[in-house]
Amino acid sequence: MKKSEIKDLQKYAVKVRKHIIDEVYSAASGHPGGSLSCTEILTVLYFAEMRVNTKQPLWEDRDRFVLSKGHCTPALYAVLAEKGFFPKEDLLTFRKADSYLEGHPSMRYVPGVDMSTGSLGQGISAAVGMAMAGKLDKKDYRVYAVLGDGELQEGEVWEAFMAAAHYKLDNLTAFLDHNGLQIDGRITDVMSPEPVADKFKAFGWNVLKTDGHDIEKILESIGQAKDCKGKPTIIIAETVKGKGVSYMENQAGWHGSAPNKEQRDQAMAELDKVLAELEVE
Amino acid sequence: MADKIATREAYGNALAEFGSDNRIVVFDADLSKSTKTDNFRKKYPERFFNMGIAEGNMMVTAAGMASCGKVVFASTFAMFAAGRAFEQIRNSICYPKLNVKIGATHAGLSVGEDGASHQAIEDIAIMRALPNMTVISPADAVETKYAVKAAIEHEGPVYLRLGRLNVPVIYNESSYKFEIGKGIVLAEGNDAAIIATGLMVSAALEAKELLQQEGINARVIDIHTIKPIDADIIVKAARETGAIVTAEEHNIIGGLGSAVAEVLSENYPVPLVRVGVQDKFGKSGKPDILLQMYGLTAADIAKSTKAVLKKKTGR
Ligand SMILES: Cc1ncc(C[n+]2csc(CCOP(=O)(O)OP(=O)(O)O)c2C)c(N)n1
Ligand SMILES: [Mg+2]
Numbered sequence: 001m002k003k004s005e006i007k008d009l010q011k012y013a014v015k016v017r018k019h020i021i022d023e024v025y026s027a028a029s030g031h032p033g034g035s036l037s038c039t040e041i042l043t044v045l046y047f048a049e050m051r052v053n054t055k056q057p058l059w060e061d062r063d064r065f066v067l068s069k070g071h072c073t074p075a076l077y078a079v080l081a082e083k084g085f086f087p088k089e090d091l092l093t094f095r096k097a098d099s100y101l102e103g104h105p106s107m108r109y110v111p112g113v114d115m116s117t118g119s120l121g122q123g124i125s126a127a128v129g130m131a132m133a134g135k136l137d138k139k140d141y142r143v144y145a146v147l148g149d150g151e152l153q154e155g156e157v158w159e160a161f162m163a164a165a166h167y168k169l170d171n172l173t174a175f176l177d178h179n180g181l182q183i184d185g186r187i188t189d190v191m192s193p194e195p196v197a198d199k200f201k202a203f204g205w206n207v208l209k210t211d212g213h214d215i216e217k218i219l220e221s222i223g224q225a226k227d228c229k230g231k232p233t234i235i236i237a238e239t240v241k242g243k244g245v246s247y248m249e250n251q252a253g254w255h256g257s258a259p260n261k262e263q264r265d266q267a268m269a270e271l272d273k274v275l276a277e278l279e280v281e
Numbered sequence: 282m283a284d285k286i287a288t289r290e291a292y293g294n295a296l297a298e299f300g301s302d303n304r305i306v307v308f309d310a311d312l313s314k315s316t317k318t319d320n321f322r323k324k325y326p327e328r329f330f331n332m333g334i335a336e337g338n339m340m341v342t343a344a345g346m347a348s349c350g351k352v353v354f355a356s357t358f359a360m361f362a363a364g365r366a367f368e369q370i371r372n373s374i375c376y377p378k379l380n381v382k383i384g385a386t387h388a389g390l391s392v393g394e395d396g397a398s399h400q401a402i403e404d405i406a407i408m409r410a411l412p413n414m415t416v417i418s419p420a421d422a423v424e425t426k427y428a429v430k431a432a433i434e435h436e437g438p439v440y441l442r443l444g445r446l447n448v449p450v451i452y453n454e455s456s457y458k459f460e461i462g463k464g465i466v467l468a469e470g471n472d473a474a475i476i477a478t479g480l481m482v483s484a485a486l487e488a489k490e491l492l493q494q495e496g497i498n499a500r501v502i503d504i505h506t507i508k509p510i511d512a513d514i515i516v517k518a519a520r521e522t523g524a525i526v527t528a529e530e531h532n533i534i535g536g537l538g539s540a541v542a543e544v545l546s547e548n549y550p551v552p553l554v555r556v557g558v559q560d561k562f563g564k565s566g567k568p569d570i571l572l573q574m575y576g577l578t579a580a581d582i583a584k585s586t587k588a589v590l591k592k593k594t595g596r
Contacts, residue, residue, distance in 0.1 A: 060349075060350070064349075066345075106376070106377070108378060115373075116377040118372065119368060119369075119372040122341045122372060125341030125342045125344075126341050126344050126373060128338070128345060129341065129342035129344060129348070130345040130348060131345075132346055136327070136328070136346075156335075156369075159335035159337065160341075160342070167330070
């Protein structure tokens with residue numbers, strides 16, 4: 001990929017972050033921390049990788065995406081809106097009673113959402129089912145999912161991992177948003193799922209590691225995942241919860257709370273500065 | 282009465298019979314010999330998937346497949362389908378209204394020797410409380426076969442409540458018609474109406490014979506679809522007989538009896554007696570003995586019918 005294309009993706013990521021802040025601010029609720037930590041992953045998937053058609057969101061041969069950590073709707077909706085699945089203005093209706101932009105993703109209401117999620121642990125199972133359907137129908141679409149690291153505490157995740165390896169779902173690539181935090185604090189304090197890489201390997205997956213905020217490295221990992229045959233791949237993405245907004249970074253408290261006006265303005269100023277720097281370079 | 286066949290057997294046979302449709306996929310959770318989905322596997326191995334003893338994952342994987350255009354039958358015992366995987370069914374199947382058909386076998390006390398841990402007596406209650414869910418509880422093998430066919434044709438989630446025990450075949454294939462949400466009047470009568478579901482339907486027919494000997498003419502209605510419930514047939518029965526008995530192999534809380542009570546109290550209140558499990562857990566034993574112990578026989582239905590008639594005349 002060309003340098004200019006990488007830069008475009010970086011710009012998209014900043015725009016997505018700005019949308020996240022605005023969505024959560026206008027809703028006065030929602031989940032900024034985990035949305036900001038998976039921003040680059042979603043940006044790369046929708047703007048550089050996935051085969052989707054905004055005119056035909058239910059196109060049979062499209063690649064599928066499941067946000068297993070469904071609370072990070074602000075990031076997903078931002079990417080879908082930027083991609084053109086629905087108007088960007090609608091993002092400000094997020095979580096409101098007269099809006100279709102439900103607090104957690106609903107495939108029935110939101111164009112571009114492939115699976116309704118929100119109950120942790122279930123999304124990855126749905127992704128497994130989609131990948132199995134692809135194999136059964138001999139289709140070449142790929143299935144992507146993003147999991148939270150706290151989400152790994154759900155037993156169903158491991159049931160799904162077992163099934164994906166058993167059925168040799170090499171058309172499935174999952175990302176672990178390894179930001180180290182969940183609601184009540186550090187994952188290693190609450191209930192440690194570590195060492196995650198060893199566990200994934202033991203469950204029969206191809207395990208890759210990447211910097212979850214580095215566009216080029218994410219792209220490279222996806223390429224490696226596609227080359228791996230006979231096994232599903234999990235990309236452990238090292239991330240920072242709240243990434244890009246100084247006061248939110250690495251703060252468990254920003255998992256599910258909205259900024260006030262002052263905080264929103266500060267976040268926007270910080271993100272605008274990054275965007276301006278990217279424009280200049 | 283003629284042959285006896287378990288509804289689970291009819292389920293497995295129906296899947297094999299209608300299985301040529303490429304959209305149909307069958308999942309099981311290590312119980313395929315018992316749920317009889319093995320009958321489908323033998324014919325269409327490429328569309329059968331064992332998902333292991335992981336019911337939660339099985340339900341949501343089924344949902345994922347259904348989102349790709351498949352009609353997925355996910356089978357396990359009723360206890361582990363409605364019970365273990367309740368929240369998966371709610372959030373990943375019913376909320377997105379996906380085409381997953383839950384083949385829940387071994388419902389009720391007639392599981393027998395395995396005892397309380399395996400005898401779902403609350404599954405109708407929890408499944409019918411879910412928006413977008415259709416709940417079907419067939420009475421015999423013929424009804425099961427056509428319920429499976431209807432489930433394939435229906436857009437959206439279906440819960441099929443099936444039994445382990447061999448039960449009498451009460452319907453004639455050639456004349457039988459199944460329609461989701463439409464009850465069937467099996468025998469006319471105007472003194473009282475017995476509204477039954479599942480294996481209690483044949484018991485209700487026997488109860489009618491017993492009552493006949495005492496000069497009581499009971500109507501017998503098979504409610505195979507518990508949701509959406511056939512309010513018309515229930516209200517008509519209430520109007521024409523003035524007394525209702527419900528009979529189900531399920532807790533009296535939340536099941537058929539409750540569904541009928543809801544219809545009656547809002548539309549045409551008449552005396553009602555509910556035959557069912559009296560809010561207690563099952564136990565091990567031979568199915569027939571358990572049904573006797575828990576008051577789920579033809580004689581119990583007849584007794585309750587006489588009780589409801591007293592309430593009716595005493596008004
Ligand atoms: C089954 C279930 N239990 C609890 C919750 C509430 N909840 C929402 S987010 C969250 C923490 C998730 O942490 P993690 O998976 O690490 O997500 P991230 O850090 O990426 O936001 C919890 C407990 C839920 N949505 N689903
Ligand atoms: Mg986390």
